[in-house]
Amino acid sequence: MTETQAAPALKEIFDWARLAHFARETAAIAPGFDAERFMSLATDNLDALGIMQRLRQTAVSFQATLPASYGEALEILDALAPRINHGFASIVLPEFVALCGQEHFDLSMRALHNFTRYGSAEFAIRHFLARDFERTLAVMIGWAEDDNEHVRRLASEGSRPRLPWSFNLKNLIADPAPTAPILEALKSDTSLYVRKSVANHLNDITKDNPDRVIERVGGWDLQDARTAWIVKHALRTLIKKGDARALHLIGSTGTPEVAVEHFAVKPARIQLGERVALEARMISTADSNQKLVVDYAIHYVKKSGTASRKVFKLKEIELAPAARTELSISQVVRDFTTRKHHAGHHRVELIVNGEVLSTSGFDLAL
Template sequence: MANEKAAPALLKDILGPQALTVIADAGAASSPQFDHGAFLKAASFGLDALSIMERVRHIADALAGALPDEYPAALKIICAMAPRLSHGFQAVAVTEYVARYGLGDFDASVAALADLTRFGTAEFAIRPFLAKDAERTLATMLRWSGSEDEHVRRLASEGSRPRLPWATRVAALKDDPTLAAPILEALKADSSAYVRKSVANHLNDIAKDRPEWLLARLDGWSQHNAHTKWIVRHALRTLIKAGEPRALRLIGAEHGAAVDVRQFSVTPDHVHLGDAITITVELISSAPHTQRLVVDYRLHYARAGGKVASKIFKLRTLDLVAGATLNLAIRQMIRDFSTRRHHPGDHALELIVNGQTMARTGFVLEGTATDAIAGPLKD
């Protein structure tokens, strides 16, 4: 019907039939040795049932059946295909061929990954090499950290993350998540925001397993450089949300704040799925000097059996002068997603300033249980 909304696109469809045709055409254009028909037949078989990363591996195996048996010849074609692809995830699938079939030729394979990462990312493909020989692979990645290409420098940091999302875990990094510390040191003032974001995410991974190590390491980094200062702030986000006093001090804030809460409210106080709430905050400084404030709120989701599940959302980080008033408001939708089971009932909200709860409020979600999550529309 005309007024029906289209179903949201699935992430896995990025590697759907159209993408397979692009990859097949890239292979055929790169070499007459590439079997266009064999690839499409193998890659299409069973594709519908696979998730996005399962499709990555499936496509890599289909490439193996369409390429020459000799790995050096196949790798040459793979590298020629990458510039002809039209989406980064197509490149991820192509790099996965190297991960699955190139472990026996370390030098040629990692050199190819450094080249291929420019067209998508080779962060997943480098993981099997780390798993097989972490010392040798990390040494190579440390050299990459000095590359003139930001994509290669980013691969050095992102590919060695202890908790890289969607990637296979590497035993050596699980046992010691600080193994890539020399890479992070080399990149701590990188000129590229693309690289800095990766470094911060890598450090935040470490924070979840070795917070003491992270705090000691970042305490030794000079923040006179704006790039380093940005990395430190974002690397500490998990510890800051947890109210860790040393993390707060590293970004110039104290644990707790001299403020009076004039208002912390949510409207409306009764909602249904699909409704929006507005959270309003008014603070006034009671300090005789300017203070840095980290203002967050914790939402306690109602769960089955009277249990709750909590998530902290960011509001603002700012400097508030003595006696000044701060007014904040954020509009937040209560809408369906597949990542959290949302239940009707009381939902408590806490206002957190510099790691301490300063006020509480809440709202009631009415209706039947469904898959949903609350997500801010803006910061």
């Protein structure tokens, strides 16, 4: 895909063809299924709906067309699960559980344990955490020991304090301690899929309770490569902020002893959609080797004329005494769903071990 080609909108995962696939496959499993009514309900005003709205509308359409008995409906969806032709689209199954299964706790927990193997139940489980936190969390702590990596990941991902695309779990934002048994069980998990979730869970916690995370991971065995990977990625927000404790935990040597010989952003002026390149050259002024975490920050101009700073990773390097290093990176400046650009001067900072050592910038014209 070229840079000028727009990726399909995520909501198109639940397009007419996918919904027709659901209807066709369900009718093949349950001959009495009213596929025509399902399609009428599921496609109603479809173009105007976002991805999560389409997800919920599809679950509601299943609720209206599957048997009224929750157990019977789950039997049909159990058979449907392996026939769905897209992993993310399979989250409609746990969404149905969240919609219809609140009064059937044990049956719903078994269903989510099964459905998450096909499409993550991370959104659905949060409705049960919100309704009956202690009972649901007890089940999830058990899931952290499951043989299946998708189930283990659900234990961590579903209990994140600030899961994207879902509502916050305010009690865990205030006090993240209840999920500690899950994180401890998964801190050296063999699955990268699970380890990414644990790192993201911990990173969520750093946004509200950084001291809790530093204390917890500071007691972990960082000689274990899998645990060390989790810790490095869990501390990314703190590292970008230059938190000395986080930098120390990943082996950074503290205050950088370097001289910046060159730092520039080229070209100095661009149009939206064009590329900027950053160049940096540094020399060590230290008497011993240094482990340096090099980042850069762009101060994006906002509509109001003020700026919003975003930090990006550049490179981690080990620099010997008097040694030089040259670094470069480039990126296209274009609009995203989460960021709209505005004309003006964009300041760019070179950051080493959390300290701003040099600045440059570029002018953006629309």
